[in-house]
Ligand SMILES: NC(=O)N[C@@H](CC(=O)O)C(=O)O
C-alpha cells in the first residue's frame with residue numbers, strides 16, 4: 001500500500017501550552033487533526049468556563065488559515081470544583097469535561113485533587129448531566145513504586161469510584177498497563193481509554209537501556225514490555241473503547257535534558273505518522289481509521305468527520321530540533337525515520 005486515506009482524525013488528549021508557544025503547537029496539531037481535547041494544566045490551571053473561553057480564543061488566534069480546528073476544552077478539577085461549575089460546563093458546547101489530576105502526579109498538577117472521595121457530589125452531578133471525567137490515573141504517595149502507580153490507582157480509586165457512580169462517563173487517559181486495559185474492558189460502554197504513540201511504540205527499555213533517554217520520559221512512565229504488548233493488542237483489537245490521544249506535551253530542550261528533567265513527549269510534529277508506523281508494524285493499517293478517526297468521536301458523541309486526510313508511504317526523518325519562542329524543542333522520535341507522511 002502506498003497511500004492511505006482516512007477521515008480527519010481527532011486528538012483526544014493534547015497539551016498546547018500557552019501564549020507565544022501556541023504559534024508552534026497549534027499549527028502542528030491543527031494541520032492534521034480536526035478536534036482536540038485541550039489539557040488545562042497551565043499555570044495557573046484552567047478551572048472554569050470563563051478561563052477556558054479566554055484560553056480557547058488564544059488558541060483560535062493561531063489556527064492557520066484554511067484549517068478547520070475545534071479545540072474542546074477540558075476544565076481542571078480541583079477540590080473546590082462545585083456543582084454549579086459542572087452545570088456551566090454541561091451547558092457550554094466548547095467544554096468537553098473535567099480533568100482529574102491527582103495532586104502531584106504530573107506536570108502542573110499541584111492544584112489537583114487531594115481527596116477524590118470528598119468530590120462525590122461533583123461526580124454525581126457529572127454523571128447526572130453527562131459531563132465526562134478525564135483521568136490521569138496514578139496514585140502519588142511515596143510508598144508506591146512509580147511503575148505500580150497506575151495499577152494501584154485503578155484498584156484503590158477508580159474501581160470504587162465507578163461502583164459509587166456507575167453511570168459516570170470516564171476516560172482513563174494515556175493508559176500504560178495491562179491492568180488499565182483489563183479495567184476498561186471490564187466496564188460498560190461509558191468507560192474508555194486513550195493510548196499515546198510512545199506507549200505503543202516503546203517500553204521502559206527505550207527509556208533506560210544504554211543510557212537514560214529524557215525525550216522518552218513521560219508520565220505515566222513507560223512500563224515493561226508485557227504491558228506494551230497489552231496496549232498494542234487493545235489498540236488493534238477493534239474495540240471502540242480504545243482510541244487516539246497523543247498526550248503531546250512540549251517542554252523546552254533545556255527542561256528535558258536537565259538534572260531534573262520534565263515529563264512529556266512532544267509528539268505533535270509527527271503524531272499521525274507515529275500511529276501509522278505502529279499500525280503498519282502490527283500489520284493492522286486497516287484499523288487505523290477506527291482508532292484515529294471514529295471511536296473517539298463515537299464515545300464523546302460527536303459526528304464522525306466527513307473530510308479526509310491522506311498518508312503517503314514516503315519515508316522521512318523527524319527533525320532533530322524545532323525552534324520555538326521558548327527555545328529549541330526536541331520532538332518525540334527526533335532524527336528517526338517514519339514510513340508514512342501526511343499530505344499537507
Ligand atoms: N504526560 C506527561 O508526561 N506530561 C504532561 C502531563 C500529563 O499528561 O500527565 C505535561 O503536561 O507535560
Ligand SMILES: [Zn+2]
Nearest residue numbers: 106136219220
Ligand atoms: Zn497525564
Ligand SMILES: [Zn+2]
Nearest residue numbers: 015039247249
Ligand atoms: Zn497529558
